Amino acid sequence: MSYAVIETGGKQYRVEKGSTLLVDRLTAKEGDKVDLRPVAFRDKEMVLGKDLEKVKVEAKVAGHERGPKLRIFKYRPKKGYRRRAGHRSELTRLEITDVKMLSRKPTASKPAASKPAAGKPAAKKEEAADGWNGGPEDREQAGGAEFTEPMAIRRCSAVGARRWFRGGNCWQLGHV
Secondary structure, three states: OOEEEEEEOOEEEEEOOOOEEEEEOOOOOOOOEEEEEEEEEEOOOEEOHHHHHHEEEEEEEEEEEEOOOEEEEEEEOOOOEEEEEEEOOEEEEEEEEEEEEOOOOOOOOOOOOOOOOOOOOOOOOOOOOOOOOOOHHHHHHHOOOOOOOOOEEEEEOOOOEEEEEEOOEEOOOOEO
């Protein structure tokens, strides 16, 4: 009896031909065929590593479901602290149609070239009105920046995020 261990949604499942399983919601529509990524395969011997390229695990989307309602209740005694929350997981039911080891590695289709067309030049980055386009190293080449001290990325305590600072103030939000 052959089986495979597949990975989907950051979790691993042991599957055999004909079995069904519930996984986190997939984008495929009901009735679509889905190829699952094998982590291990066992027929007569265990297959791991590079030989997994020859293993094929196919499944059919049987339907989309919702899991049971989970209720979360946080409570601190004598403090008046009560919080209620909850959720239902979005799930997909898969029927495993095929688990097999191919005789040779499947051929990979060549991806389309990502080079821009020969007739059209590449899109140019937009620059600000003073000629400066964002990076502190580009300021000297821009020629129109009015600040002489070097800019740096610092932490804005009021926002809690990384922002560009000019002279100690967060110029985007006016925080000190």
